[in-house]
Amino acid sequence: MDMPEMMPPTFQDMLDAHTRIKPYVHQTPVLTSSFLNDLTGAQLFFKCENLQKAAAFKVRGASNAVFGLSEDQARLGVATHSSGNHALSLSYAAGRRGIACHVVMPHTAPQAKKDAVIGYGGQITECEPSTTSREAVFAQVQVKTGADFVHPYNDPRVIAGQGTCAHELLAQTGGLDAVIAPIGGGGMISGTCLTLSTLAPETAVFAAEPDQADDAARSLRAGHIIADDAPVTVADGLKVPLKDLTWHFVSTHVQDILTVSEQEIIDAMRLIWARMKLVVEPSSAVTLAAILKHKDIFAGKRVGVILTGGNVDLDRLPWMTS
Known part of the structure; x- marks a missing residue:
């Protein structure tokens, strides 16, 4: 997606x-x-x-996306799918701006990265470890939340x-x-x-x-x-x-x-x-x-x-x- x-x-x-x-x-x-x-x-x-x-490094792109949002866009928070570093980086940036961050992560992602997302205030929804699964689950999360999609790289x-x-x-x-x-x-x-x-x-x-x-x-x-x-x-x-x-x-x-x-x-x-x-x-x-x-x-x-x-x-x- x-x-x-x-x-x-x-x-x-x-x-x-x-x-x-x-x-x-x-x-x-x-x-x-x-x-x-x-x-x-x-x-x-x-x-x-x-x-x-x-x-x-992903905190650079995540911060640029989060702090570039208008106030109206920011109210609904941000969302992404990520195996780890973008997830925790977006959670970090969202936390600094005081907005919600919704993250879809494969259940096989390293526990250290999951813990970091939670520590920064991100909300995790788990998926299977495939691109197909993460994008399908993410589509459901985005519809539910209306959050701004910050793709991990694209x-x-x-x-x-x-x-x-x-x-x-x-x-x-x-x-x-x-x-x-x-x-x-x-x-x-x-x-x-x-x-x-x-x-x-x-x-x-x-x-x-x-x-x-x-x-x-x-x-x-x-x-x-x-x-x-x-x-x-x-x-x-x-x-x-x-x-x-x-x-x-x-x-x-x-x-x-x-x-x-x-x-x-x-x-x-x-x-x-x-x-x-x-x-x-x-x-x-x-x-x-x-x-x-x-x-x-x-x-x-x-x-x-x-x-x-x-x-x-x-x-x-x-x-x-x-």
């Missing part, structure tokens, strides 16, 4: 979002690791959105908000040869493309994706959207398909989508925890996993690496054995 007849956001929309959300988000730090530079042969600049409010307000991350990253690093971000539905990568295509068109944009949820990579190769309904991967934030707005940016600006195995994701996640002392979730670790797998692409380059979130169930870390 999508909002009808949407136009892609503009660079000015991103600048407006930057001003609008500034009171509600962190300018997250950019960190480096000499160990990981040596390991990859590149200069890596990690944009730590895992240290963002709600521990996820929403110009959300994409403009996510673009503020790359805006900060460029200013903090003084320029980059490449930027790599995870791709699921494509909100972050679209925002990155939106910003870089204007401010730094010479900077190559790469996306990273699990082998087991590689619909974006297959879409890029095929030249049209290929959607998987219910992929299974440890990177729970990357299970959703591209939509028309995000496909616009991906098909126009992304140089390549690099895929990695489940074990490569887990190994990269553990490496970030161990060497950088950063709590990141599996979806964040696909970026480093892709760089490690494709060192030849990034060797000798200044590379921005977007760590998208840090919401993990500490009792069920992927390298734990029972």
Whole structure:
């Protein structure tokens, strides 16, 4: 279910979002690791959105949508469907504005993310872990509540908000040869493309994706959207398909989508925890996993690496054995 007849956001929309959300988000730090530079042969600049409010970059787009609503629109609240980080980010933003937030989440979503939604005041309706189920259940919730639909990624307000991350990253690093971000539905990568295509068109944009949820990579190769309904991967934030707005940016600006195995994701996640002392979730670790797998692409380059979130169930870390 999508909002009808949407136009892609503009660079000015991103600048407006930057001003609008500034009171509600962190300018997250950019960190480096000499160990990981040596390991990859590149200069890596990690944009730590895992240290963002709600521990996820998605609070940028969610805040832009929530605080861009008119008073009349805001009275009915907001609603969305999400596997986790957008749900808790929208709940955070709605809570800051003092309005209701209705969230449809798969029952398999990490408990840490469900707890965060509830903690921020969001109201959860559970669904089956498939795109079909979440959209069908959401349609019922929206009819019942009349709330404003803030799509997790296929929403110009959300994409403009996510673009503020790359805006900060460029200013903090003084320029980059490449930027790599995870791709699921494509909100972050679209925002990155939106910003870089204007401010730094010479900077190559790469996306990273699990082998087991590689619909974006297959879409890029095929030249049209290929959607998987219910992929299974440890990177729970990357299970959703591209939509028309995000496909616009991906098909126009992304140089390549690099895929990695489940074990490569887990190994990269553990490496970030161990060497950088950063709590990141599996979806964040696909970026480093892709760089490690494709060192030849990034060797000798200044590379921005977007760590998208840090919401993990500490009792069920992927390298734990029972």
